[in-house]
Amino acid sequence: MKLAEVVSELDLKVRTARGELERAVGGGYASDLMSDVIANGAKGDLWVTLQIHQNIVAVASLTELAGIVLVNGREPEDATAERAESENIPIMVSALPAFDVIGRLYELGITGGTSPDADQDERT
């Protein structure tokens, strides 16, 4: 599934890297611990978190995630948005709490673990 479809299905507000919404979403991961995401997030995953500081961009970029969904209507810090823009990391905001965001994603077929989509995604 493409990021753009997720955005419209969940009515997400796209805050950065609008040009990157054609990316395929391979799966999902939810965590607020950076090292946890690094250890267990897979390439192409959509990351659900409430952290808004700019290190989330570094983590998403290093682990080559599809994008970041911020929950509870939390907005990225200015520095975070700036960095995400320059590293082409889409950050999207949902008004819903994490539990609901993840539930809605799951309904769309975005699950944990790796799906074949992630492997096809040859993004570098």
Add this chain to the structure above:
Amino acid sequence: MGACTGEASRASPNEWIRTLAQDRKITKTQELVYEMKVDQVMSRDVVTVRPETPMSGLGDVFRGRRISGAPVMEDDRLVGIISLEDFIEWLYAREDDSVVGTKMTTDVDFLFGDEPLVHAVRRFSESGFGRFAVVDRASGRLVGVITKGDIVAGLLHKLEVDYHEEEVLRFRAGRLFKDVLAIGTTLCFEYEVEGRDFQRGGESSSQLKRTLKSLGLNPDTVRRVAIATYEAEMNLIVFTDGGSIAVRVEHGRITVEVTDSGPGIPDIESALQPGFSTAPQWVRDLGFGAGMGLNNIRNCSDDLSIDSAPGKGTRLTITFLMEGDGEAG
């Protein structure tokens, strides 16, 4: 193409130029000679003399400006060319002093600035002249002088610029890497990390990732190195007053050495346990200090060695092995 870079970097300057010339065959030079215009290589800073200039004054002009000839101008009009050869003939004949106007070549041959260089080359070989005046086609004014030396210098400069551009492209394509490693070179990158500087967290590892990518290394290896380096970088930021990350890329292996001078790890065994953390609460609130850093580093790498003394500092040596000897992937 790949082999060329390797040869070039080992060769002496002379051999290098020869390699360069052979590599491009004659075609590149021919191409340039057609492509470039006379006014791209000519000298614009033209020393002119007047017809009434005494021949005895020419010596100083030629020697002073290190030139071997000059256009002769009457007001705005080009009326002739006087060369070092004319001057020597005059000296040799031991005549009385006379003026340039009587000794100069009057059937002035000139080139237009917008003519291709190949015309100049042809005219030089046909005429045997050492220089041509260059005239602007529209205004008819003298705009420069061209010698064979100008052509050679202009071509070499253009070749050098083109070669450099191609080298940059090649570098991006990552082909250089194989050649460099094949001749036993080690590439080193070093990053300084400031302690407590959360704003810049991950900067060094992101930069390193870009660098390794541009070398054309296997993306999976690059990812592993970047992740381990990120964890080490965040440890420097969270726990120390700063430190350095030194990265060595060589044949078949990448080594990342992370060094700091404070506070040290009292119990390395515990520190390696997942979930063990000494991070303060505010750090944990930001999602760091989860007690997974060293563990992640160990899982990403092929070898991790920790050398630490409480109060003195810590040195991590992280090793990554590259399959296929760093083949571009």
